[in-house]
Amino acid sequence: MKLIKKDGFEVAALLLILLLVIAIWVKTSSPMATQAKNRAFSAVFVDAVKPSIMADKRFSDVTIDVYTGNRGSILVRGSVSSDRIRDALIHFLDDRYPPRPIVYQLQILKESEIVGSETYLFSKVHAIDQPREKRVIIEDL
Numbered sequence: 001m002k003l004i005k006k007d008g009f010e011v012a013a014l015l016l017i018l019l020l021v022i023a024i025w026v027k028t029s030s031p032m033a034t035q036a037k038n039r040a041f042s043a044v045f046v047d048a049v050k051p052s053i054m055a056d057k058r059f060s061d062v063t064i065d066v067y068t069g070n071r072g073s074i075l076v077r078g079s080v081s082s083d084r085i086r087d088a089l090i091h092f093l094d095d096r097y098p099p100r101p102i103v104y105q106l107q108i109l110k111e112s113e114i115v116g117s118e119t120y121l122f123s124k125v126h127a128i129d130q131p132r133e134k135r136v137i138i139e140d141l
Contacts, residue, residue: 031071038072041099044072049096058085062106064093070101077105 027033044068053059056106067075076093080086086106093102 033069035072038070038100039066039068040072042066042072042074042133045098045100049093051091053089059089061109062089067103070105073100074098074102075105076102079107079109083108083111 045066046066050064053062053064059078062072062076062078062080064076067073069075074093076089078129080089086104089106136137
């Protein structure tokens, strides 16, 4: 019994081409590949700014890391002692044009008490050729 008929070679070749196209799409354009690429961009930014943040005593309780949310973004979390210091941290990072959105989870502490806690998210990615957008409070903790 013959498994491949007269046009079997053409069918096999078309199936092979289709499988190759799917494999290329998964490798380059799938959500998982997009997140991996974005996380790599975020990691370069985090590695560049982390020493400056760690060296500044105002930000001693703040951490910055790569975040899986928003298909690979940057997470800044911790506590600061005032709104002014929180704003200084946001401006410090904003001035360095992060390649991906930044999610801020910061608590404002005064005399060991939590005064306020907010989560911020950049609504657009900052790029050199794009105008800066205002941050939006997306959640009050």
